[in-house]
Amino acid sequence: MQQIGLKKLSGQIVVKTGLHIGAGNDKIEIGGMDNPIIRNPLTREPYIPGSSLKGKMRSLLEWHLGKVQDNKGKPCNCGKADCPICRVFGSANNSKDSDESKESKEKHQTGPTRLIVRDAFLSAEDKKKMDDGKAIVEEKYENSINRITAWANPRPIERVVPGVKFDFELVYRIINTNDDGKTDTTNFDTVVLKALKLLKNDYLGGGGTRGNGRIDFINVKDETGTAIEL
Ligand SMILES: [Zn+2]
Numbered sequence: 001m002q003q004i005g006l007k008k009l010s011g012q013i014v015v016k017t018g019l020h021i022g023a024g025n026d027k028i029e030i031g032g033m034d035n036p037i038i039r040n041p042l043t044r045e046p047y048i049p050g051s052s053l054k055g056k057m058r059s060l061l062e063w064h065l066g067k068v069q070d071n072k073g074k075p076c077n078c079g080k081a082d083c084p085i086c087r088v089f090g091s092a093n094n095s096k097d098s099d100e101s102k103e104s105k106e107k108h109q110t111g112p113t114r115l116i117v118r119d120a121f122l123s124a125e126d127k128k129k130m131d132d133g134k135a136i137v138e139e140k141y142e143n144s145i146n147r148i149t150a151w152a153n154p155r156p157i158e159r160v161v162p163g164v165k166f167d168f169e170l171v172y173r174i175i176n177t178n179d180d181g182k183t184d185t186t187n188f189d190t191v192v193l194k195a196l197k198l199l200k201n202d203y204l205g206g207g208g209t210r211g212n213g214r215i216d217f218i219n220v221k222d223e224t225g226t227a228i229e230l
Pocket residue numbers: 076077078079080083084085086087091
């Protein structure tokens with residue numbers, strides 16, 4: 001196995017409907033809200049973790065390829081050379097170096113994980129807005145209705161407002177597995193670009209079925225500077 005190429009995709013993610021990527025409840029501050037978004041702890045700027053983006057791409061593609069049923073709802077972890085999911089996104093079986101059993105050897109035929117998704121940081125334009133004191137985050141109240149009393153039970157969730165942009169970058173390795181890198185080259189289109197297209201029609205973060213988290217990709221280009229249409 002030898003790495004023979006590197007692809008790069010960069011561009012911007014535009015928030016179309018309020019985006020909520022939760023920080024988790026271990027980070028509640030006194031007097032803070034109970035549904036905060038994830039932020040850089042030093043600058044307080046919201047960002048999109050690479051793991052959130054990659055996890056969503058992977059899950060949409062597993063649904064698309066009909067892998068969800070086979071794995072009883074868990075991520076595919078087969079590690080087989082012909083599995084586009086494990087090859088591109090990685091599998092826990094890739095790293096079992098100590099296990100020399102025949103079954104294990106068959107399981108790490110995929111080689112190293114091809115796709116690296118970087119954290120997507122707030123665009124320069126929106127950083128400036130934030131510095132100028134303009135709101136790029138809102139608190140939205142979502143109601144649940146008590147079935148007996150019919151009283152609304154509002155709870156606040158924090159969201160990045162529509163129009164805010166994040167700079168994203170993906171890096172993709174092309175490895176020669178006795179095929180001159182053909183499998184990885186094809187997978188870049190049918191797996192990576194396909195997952196981004198699926199994401200445009202889905203949502204990122206929490207509350208997607210209630211209208212949150214619609215996004216778009218703009219100014220996307222590859223490592224040669226060629227524009228890529230998603
Ligand atoms: Zn797999």
